[in-house]
Amino acid sequence: MLSDEANRSKSEFLSNTSHELKTPLNSIIGFSDLLLQGDLGEISKEQKKYIGIINESSYLLLNIINRILEISNVERGHKDLTYTKFNLHDAIHDTCTMMQVMANRKDIELIVDIDIHLSEITADILKFKEIIYNLVENAIKFIPSEGTVIITAIQDGANLKISVADTGIGISEENKDRIFDPFFQVDGSTTRRYGGTGLGLALIKKFILMHGGNIWVMSESGKGSTFTFTIPIKGQFNYQ
Numbered sequence: 402m403l404s405d406e407a408n409r410s411k412s413e414f415l416s417n418t419s420h421e422l423k424t425p426l427n428s429i430i431g432f433s434d435l436l437l438q439g440d441l442g443e444i445s446k447e448q449k450k451y452i453g454i455i456n457e458s459s460y461l462l463l464n465i466i467n468r469i470l471e472i473s474n475v476e477r478g479h480k481d482l483t484y485t486k487f488n489l490h491d492a493i494h495d496t497c498t499m500m501q502v503m504a505n506r507k508d509i510e511l512i513v514d515i516d517i518h519l520s521e522i523t524a525d526i527l528k529f530k531e532i533i534y535n536l537v538e539n540a541i542k543f544i545p546s547e548g549t550v551i552i553t554a555i556q557d558g559a560n561l562k563i564s565v566a567d568t569g570i571g572i573s574e575e576n577k578d579r580i581f582d583p584f585f586q587v588d589g590s591t592t593r594r595y596g597g598t599g600l601g602l603a604l605i606k607k608f609i610l611m612h613g614g615n616i617w618v619m620s621e622s623g624k625g626s627t628f629t630f631t632i633p634i635k636g637q638f639n640y641q
């Protein structure tokens with residue numbers, strides 16, 4: 402276990418390093434974008450293919466750096482939740498609409514089932530949507546092909562309880578807690594099938610804890626997973 406002081410230094414180091422990495426990375430992204438668009442002259446098919454790989458990898462790296470920044474910001478105590486009152490149905494449906502193409506490509510049915518008595522909640526809407534987006538994206542990603550993802554929202558006392566259940570590859574007992582650690586991926590090999598950064602669950606868990614909620618997973622290898630999280634419906638939790 403690191404002391405508070407060591408943790409602060411670690412987060413500060415990560416945050417500074419991430420900022421430093423973004424400047425050169427933005428040049429790589431910008432110039433490879435230009436080359437790909439043909440703005441700097443004709444390029445061959447072969448060149449296009451390799452510049453495309455440089456471009457895609459840079460975006461992936463940018464995504465990782467942004468996530469590290471977000472995680473270290475939360476760890477440094479930058480608790481900037483912006484609470485607003487918003488419509489729960491719209492927030493969930495908007496997010497699922499973004500995932501529909503990805504689901505269709507793999508023949509996956511997305512089902513949304515929200516308790517009709519639930520209407521408005523008070524939370525940070527951007528972070529709320531990011532939580533849903535990450536869980537649904539993972540659910541789709543870890544179904545090899547054909548299957549179902551069900552998003553359920555119910556009221557549980559003062560809390561909203563949302564579950565995202567999939568019929569995918571599942572998670573073994575030994576990995577259930579570790580998947581919430583930064584960078585942990587069940588298949589962390591360089592040849593892994595599913596891509597990703599291993600930072601999504603670590604980040605959304607922090608967002609949920611900031612709201613005063615919790616997240617857990619129930620799963621069986623080969624039989625799918627159900628991620629469930631709670632957050633207070635009326636917000637205003639004093640995050641320490």
Ligand code: ADP
Nearest residue numbers: 539540543571580586587597598599600601602
């Ligand atoms: P990423 O998906 O980018 O690898 P996450 O932090 O979102 O990172 O997830 C960490 C790991 O947890 C994944 O790499 C995967 O091994 C496991 N995981 C997450 N969601 C699921 C799911 N729905 N089904 C099976 N495994 C999952």
